[in-house]
Amino acid sequence: MISYKGILVKNLPEGPVRIRYKVMELPVSLPFQKPPVDKPNPKQGVGLLSWSKDSRYLFTRNDSMPTVLWIWDIHQLELAAILVQKDPIRAAAWDPTCSRLVLCTGSDHLYMWTASGACCVNIPLPQFTITDLKWNSDGSCLLLKDRETFCCATVPVLPDSGDDSSDD
Secondary structure (H helix, E strand, C coil), X not given: CCCECCEEEEEEEECCCEEEEEEEXXXXXXXXXXXXXXXXXXCCCEEEEEECCCCCEEEEEECCXXXXXXXXXXXXXEEEEEEECCCXXXXXXXXXXXXXXXXXXXXXXXXXXXXXXXXXXXXXXXXXXXXXXXXXXXXXXXXXXXXXXXXXXECCCCXXXXXXXXXX
């Protein structure tokens, strides 16, 4: 789900090929997992977080909510978006040149978010599931990792418009 001024967007399965985000009205209950009581030292709290290049945004993922990514607008001191995925979020990373976020869930899809919206890109490699990802230094290429292989994906460089910095 992505929240924009009180609206949430949810990633919904649409068959084997089509994936899309759905805008949801608030309030919405978010998926939550209780930590296993039979395991010592279960993962709890914020297990994934990172600042955007311009330090305007911070994303966080709570280990008790592994399918939910919270994106905070630090300049406005408010929640900018909530992304709710079908599967647990394995990795997320900010573009090193602008406020664009990519994330993966162990599927053949790459998910992207900017302040303008979100999208999903299918990786057309047979039996390839993205388990981790890394940007190159100029933001033009992503290294997408599978368990045993990898691929490089070229990504259009976005102009660093400041993502609505006029409302600071």
